[in-house]
Amino acid sequence: MAYVKLCKASEVAEGESLRIEHPGGALAIHHYEGEFYATQDRCTHDEWSLADGFLENGVIECSLHWAKFCIKTGKVMAPPACQALKVYPLRVNDGDIEVDVDAGSETV
Amino acid sequence: MINSIGIIGSGLAGVTVARSLRALGYSGKILLFGEEEYHAYDRPSLSKAALLDNIPQPISLVPEGSFEKEAIEIHANRVASFDPDSMVLRSITGDVFSVDKVVFATGLRPIELDFIGSKLVGVMNLRTWSDQVLLRGFLKPEASIVIVGGGLIGCEVASTAKSLGAKVTILEAGDEILSRVLGKAVGQRCRSNLEAIGIDVRLRTSLERVEGSDKVEAVIASDGSRIEADAVLIAIGGLPDTEVAKAAGINCDRGIVVDAYGQTSHKDVFAAGDVANWPLADGTRRSLETYLNTQDQANCVAESILGKGTARPQLAKGWTEIAGRKIQFVGDMTSPGQLLVRRYESGNSHIAFIIGEEGTLRSALAVDAPKEFALAMRLVEKNLKVPLEDLACPDVSLREIIKTSKILEKVI
Numbered sequence: 146m147a148y149v150k151l152c153k154a155s156e157v158a159e160g161e162s163l164r165i166e167h168p169g170g171a172l173a174i175h176h177y178e179g180e181f182y183a184t185q186d187r188c189t190h191d192e193w194s195l196a197d198g199f200l201e202n203g204v205i206e207c208s209l210h211w212a213k214f215c216i217k218t219g220k221v222m223a224p225p226a227c228q229a230l231k232v233y234p235l236r237v238n239d240g241d242i243e244v245d246v247d248a249g250s251e252t253v
Numbered sequence: 254m255i256n257s258i259g260i261i262g263s264g265l266a267g268v269t270v271a272r273s274l275r276a277l278g279y280s281g282k283i284l285l286f287g288e289e290e291y292h293a294y295d296r297p298s299l300s301k302a303a304l305l306d307n308i309p310q311p312i313s314l315v316p317e318g319s320f321e322k323e324a325i326e327i328h329a330n331r332v333a334s335f336d337p338d339s340m341v342l343r344s345i346t347g348d349v350f351s352v353d354k355v356v357f358a359t360g361l362r363p364i365e366l367d368f369i370g371s372k373l374v375g376v377m378n379l380r381t382w383s384d385q386v387l388l389r390g391f392l393k394p395e396a397s398i399v400i401v402g403g404g405l406i407g408c409e410v411a412s413t414a415k416s417l418g419a420k421v422t423i424l425e426a427g428d429e430i431l432s433r434v435l436g437k438a439v440g441q442r443c444r445s446n447l448e449a450i451g452i453d454v455r456l457r458t459s460l461e462r463v464e465g466s467d468k469v470e471a472v473i474a475s476d477g478s479r480i481e482a483d484a485v486l487i488a489i490g491g492l493p494d495t496e497v498a499k500a501a502g503i504n505c506d507r508g509i510v511v512d513a514y515g516q517t518s519h520k521d522v523f524a525a526g527d528v529a530n531w532p533l534a535d536g537t538r539r540s541l542e543t544y545l546n547t548q549d550q551a552n553c554v555a556e557s558i559l560g561k562g563t564a565r566p567q568l569a570k571g572w573t574e575i576a577g578r579k580i581q582f583v584g585d586m587t588s589p590g591q592l593l594v595r596r597y598e599s600g601n602s603h604i605a606f607i608i609g610e611e612g613t614l615r616s617a618l619a620v621d622a623p624k625e626f627a628l629a630m631r632l633v634e635k636n637l638k639v640p641l642e643d644l645a646c647p648d649v650s651l652r653e654i655i656k657t658s659k660i661l662e663k664v665i
Binding site: 191197199208210211221224 | 269302548626
């Protein structure tokens with residue numbers, strides 16, 4: 146368990162996603178209906194940042210070719226992607242977003 | 254009771270119907286017929302990333318093992334005929350399959366041109382993975398390629414071929430490239446961009462003949478000019494593959510004619526994707542040849558087959574990459590209306606909207622603005638009345654505009 150502080154919760158507005166650079170690969174922090182979720186930032190289909198995408202109903206849509214992923218499980222919701230996103234354990238600690246960056250996994 | 258569903262075509266449309274049927278809880282047989290070596294791969298990238306990166310095999314649209322896991326029976330075979338009275342499909346190898354429902358997802362076949370030299374080595378189309386492999390072999394630095402047709406595929410391949418160091422000429426018979434899909438104004442800008450990277454674009458010029466003894470040596474254009482070439486790509490579009498459907502007596506007219514549920518003139522026969530002539534939101538109908546619409550139609554067909562369908566008139570949505578620029582569009586950019594351009598500070602990125610008489614957004618096209626386009630797409634989809642001065646001002650966020658327009662809608 147190695148929770149790392151990545152940003153402040155206040156930096157990610159409701160309904161938005163934020164890209165955070167990290168040596169092991171960039172992460173996207175999503176803010177949806179009051180909760181925060183962490184996934185890998187790179188779309189599994191092409192070289193593109195998911196934080197640049199559109200978040201709706203708990204699903205992030207890549208803005209390049211419109212692949213969709215569930216932000217909670219990483220599951221592919223629409224092609225052209227076919228590989229799930231890595232999702233990371235996240236906690237909010239005193240206004241900070243902390244993510245266990247080593248525990249990223251494909252749960253589906 | 255549905256026991257068996259036959260899906261003809263294993264591209265995006267066919268595979269999406271199959272997987273969607275499973276996701277909706279259908280547990281009967283699914284027979285998926287595909288004649289290509291690979292099933293369900295990313296076709297749009299064949300003219301772009303896949304071609305550029307020279308990848309060893311196509312990008313799959315389904316995770317490995319999904320067909321087995323979801324009990325989707327793959328038949329690597331072409332369906333030769335369908336008898337709608339007995340509901341029997343027959344493959345070219347003579348195998349016979351009895352089904353309760355049929356989905357045509359046969360896509361397009363390239364339009365064949367008849368000209369002197371059409372059989373020479375180096376004259377090709379681009380529709381499938383194997384076409385791409387063949388084309389890739391010709392795209393070497395200093396090689397010369399002539400592309401016949403300035404549509405999306407032609408312009409995409411031109412951009413990629415240029416990146417690979419080839420000398421590229423586009424012959425376009427019409428007054429402007431890309432005008433059928435993106436409108437004349439955008440077509441003109443794309444042409445300038447293509448010319449700026451060194452591509453020779455010739456308008457009002459078509460292919461007369463190809464010279465060569467066994468392989469391509471030169472192209473003679475309709476204006477009499479001679480262009481030395483190693484390869485010729487015929488990219489003048491495709492025609493819906495309606496052969497089997499037509500022979501079965503299914504109503505076809507520029508594709509298989511379906512209603513907004515994907516149902517054909519026969520109650521147990523459906524069509525989705527490029528082969529389907531599907532009703533559009535603006536009251537017209539056509540085959541859309543786009544990725545998102547194909548997915549939507551395929552999901553709709555799966556629901557309709559299981560009696561859970563909703564009418565899904567389509568709004569065209571697509572993307573392209575031309576001369577290094579990412580272009581995304583929604584709706585018909587050739588429709589009449591007032592043009593409004595929202596420009597962003599960075600580079601040349603902008604979104605052009607076409608506003609209808611009633612003040613709603615008819616269509617939008619973004620250049621190098623994918624994040625903003627995701628919102629623009631929702632604005633056009635929701636058919637909202639939008640304050641135009643806000644739309645023209647990049648400082649007012651599109652998200653804000655969507656919220657305000659929704660509130661206004663409720664008040665009215």
